[in-house]
Amino acid sequence: MTPLEEEQAYVERCREGLRRMLDGARHNVVIGETVAGDRYSAERLGRHLKSLAKELGEDDGGPPFFGRLDFGPDVSEHAGQRYHIGRRHVSAGSGGRPLVIDWRAPVSRTFYQASARDPRGVTVRRRFGWAGGELTGFEDEHLDRGLDRRVDRGVDPGVGRGGAGRILTAEIERPRVGPMRDIVATIQPEQDDLVRADLEESLCVQGGPGTGKTAVGLHRAAYLLYAHRKRLSRGGVLVLGPNRAFLGYISAVLPALGEVDVEQTTLDALLARVPVKGIDGTDAAVVKHDVRMAEVLRRALHRRVREPAEPLAVADGSSRWRVSQDELRHVVEETRCEAMPYGVGRERVIARVASLARSRAEARGRTIDTAWTRRTTRAVTAAVDAFWPAVRPEEVLFEVLSDCSEAAEGVLTTAERAAITWARPPRTYRSASWTTADLILLDELAGLVERPRGYGHVIVDEAQDLSPMQCRAVARRSEHGSLTVLGDLAQGTTPWAARGWGEQMAHLGKPEAAVMALTTGFRTPAAVVELANRLLAELAVDVPPSRSFRRDGRLRVLRGDDPAVVTAVVEALGHEGSIGVIAADASAGRLRAALTDAGLAVADGPTPDPSVRISVVPATLCKGLEYDHVVLAEPAEIVAAEERGLGRLYVALTRAVSRLDVVHRRPLPSALT
Numbered sequence: 001m002t003p004l005e006e007e008q009a010y011v012e013r014c015r016e017g018l019r020r021m022l023d024g025a026r027h028n029v030v031i032g033e034t035v036a037g038d039r040y041s042a043e044r045l046g047r048h049l050k051s052l053a054k055e056l057g058e059d060d061g062g063p064p065f066f067g068r069l070d071f072g073p074d075v076s077e078h079a080g081q082r083y084h085i086g087r088r089h090v091s092a093g094s095g096g097r098p099l100v101i102d103w104r105a106p107v108s109r110t111f112y113q114a115s116a117r118d119p120r121g122v123t124v125r126r127r128f129g130w131a132g133g134e135l136t137g138f139e140d141e142h143l144d145r146g147l148d149r150r151v152d153r154g155v156d157p158g159v160g161r162g163g164a165g166r167i168l169t170a171e172i173e174r175p176r177v178g179p180m181r182d183i184v185a186t187i188q189p190e191q192d193d194l195v196r197a198d199l200e201e202s203l204c205v206q207g208g209p210g211t212g213k214t215a216v217g218l219h220r221a222a223y224l225l226y227a228h229r230k231r232l233s234r235g236g237v238l239v240l241g242p243n244r245a246f247l248g249y250i251s252a253v254l255p256a257l258g259e260v261d262v263e264q265t266t267l268d269a270l271l272a273r274v275p276v277k278g279i280d281g282t283d284a285a286v287v288k289h290d291v292r293m294a295e296v297l298r299r300a301l302h303r304r305v306r307e308p309a310e311p312l313a314v315a316d317g318s319s320r321w322r323v324s325q326d327e328l329r330h331v332v333e334e335t336r337c338e339a340m341p342y343g344v345g346r347e348r349v350i351a352r353v354a355s356l357a358r359s360r361a362e363a364r365g366r367t368i369d370t371a372w373t374r375r376t377t378r379a380v381t382a383a384v385d386a387f388w389p390a391v392r393p394e395e396v397l398f399e400v401l402s403d404c405s406e407a408a409e410g411v412l413t414t415a416e417r418a419a420i421t422w423a424r425p426p427r428t429y430r431s432a433s434w435t436t437a438d439l440i441l442l443d444e445l446a447g448l449v450e451r452p453r454g455y456g457h458v459i460v461d462e463a464q465d466l467s468p469m470q471c472r473a474v475a476r477r478s479e480h481g482s483l484t485v486l487g488d489l490a491q492g493t494t495p496w497a498a499r500g501w502g503e504q505m506a507h508l509g510k511p512e513a514a515v516m517a518l519t520t521g522f523r524t525p526a527a528v529v530e531l532a533n534r535l536l537a538e539l540a541v542d543v544p545p546s547r548s549f550r551r552d553g554r555l556r557v558l559r560g561d562d563p564a565v566v567t568a569v570v571e572a573l574g575h576e577g578s579i580g581v582i583a584a585d586a587s588a589g590r591l592r593a594a595l596t597d598a599g600l601a602v603a604d605g606p607t608p609d610p611s612v613r614i615s616v617v618p619a620t621l622c623k624g625l626e627y628d629h630v631v632l633a634e635p636a637e638i639v640a641a642e643e644r645g646l647g648r649l650y651v652a653l654t655r656a657v658s659r660l661d662v663v664h665r666r667p668l669p670s671a672l673t
């Protein structure tokens, strides 16, 4: 047998192993359904087993491994061992050593980190090439002999980018056809460091376009769940992305890595406690996103706590148990000093006052039973309503937006107060038309009333765009957990986008987090990166220019309007891969009509769709997405459309994987010429 045939035979053993695991998992689903301890655990177990069975079923036919490590004789733990590394563990069935080791297992780390300079005991690292589930070749790096000793079997011999092998280069440069895929086979050492950082460690990753921030975040989620499954099972892991198109684009990555229980959502969706019916003007939105609003809301809420105006007398048959006004005052003051959430404070006041009444009753020999306690607590609660009332966040915000003169005194300017005040206040909070920014204010208030549910780990993508108030909403949910914050200051497009990470991390509640950099781009070809980098000087943020791993690709700057866009798209159809037509929001509908009039099928939304190759993408939705071929229409219009239009153009320019056509009639923004 040739070495390639030996590996192909090993693939068959792995597939057999997977089939055995699948049979076992299906069997367990049946058993799991009958061995219900209680309903909750039966449901959880059933869900877990079913998803495992589904996953294993779906895995059937996919590559069971992507790499192999051969250790030399000098590593005590692994001396002379050979391990195949894959997306999932494949057991040998007989209780022996697994056929395939999970990419997240400790030994797999060596696969990503070993190098000729630091072989870590590895003699050979093998990468496999696959075509449609068939193992077609492999490539060896003899780390003990230096990188130049590369041997290829069944693939074109040769060395790719920067000393990287062909298989690695081909994987990174492959045309993109649909949603995002995992990168487990080709995680780079600096990415691996971030993926496997400690759970306790909060990280901030600043990386230029296409440096793999999103990929790192998702793989980190999968890694943390593997390494700390028990600890994270209670709090869970939350992934926050910028919009629904982005979530659609990334949604398959974690399930492909076997993780189906991660909550992936947008911050707006997470905070949606009321329907959004109103829209803010920019002036109002800017004030509402400002961190000073936290103080305004705090004051507005706590203004509701008043000095008790009268003593309390709890009627109990023929007796009355009294709590004096002074005692009530003392309880309120004492509770206030403990600086706890408003709602918890109220509960504590009720409990303390009830306990005073109880001690009076006990002193008079009254027998206290549950019914007595319930009755007394009800009476005390009614009295406490007068000086520490129950409150809904909506009621407080209703008051603030109707008239914030007192709560905002000395905090907001007159113009700022006017900007957020309703021109015509609704009659009650129930008829208010809340805006997206109001959701954040309601969440701040809800957080002041009661602590929200926290997560074990939160991953925030495109974090440069979060306002201070949005950051606080994230911080509330990760107070007792850790954060992975991913972003690029140069891609900031919101009016409140961060200009530096220090302040942003402070708003996120983790001022001590290390800021790490990713600088090699894996998406955009060098010529396109070079064009986009020209904008950096005008973006007023301090980030290093990106470098591209890729030397392939094509950039064209074409003159013309809609017909030129259609021609560029038709030409792009001659290549493999997805096609994104990115235009200013106002022009997206017109361009879509021009393409369909030309007889071309266009996908419904911006998310790359393998069945309909062309997507028309409003510029404000292209963040985080990528297309094999991008036709970028009229850059000047994108720049003019919003305050941070240049940032938006920078994002739009960096969405192309293989080819970018810039089509323009109006003069190009000066930075590009």
Ligand SMILES: Nc1ncnc2c1ncn2[C@@H]1O[C@H](COP(=O)(O)OP(=O)(O)OP(=O)(O)O)[C@@H](O)[C@H]1O
Pocket: 171, 172, 180, 181, 182, 183, 186, 187, 188, 191, 207, 208, 209, 210, 211, 212, 213, 214, 215, 216, 488, 491, 522, 523, 623, 624, 625, 626, 654
């Ligand atoms: N190590 C890698 N191997 C293969 N592909 C990679 C690697 N790292 C990143 N990529 C690919 O590069 C592309 C860009 O990655 P990703 O979207 O994670 O970058 P990003 O930094 O979040 O980009 P942006 O900020 O522009 O949205 C994706 O297609 C991703 O799969």
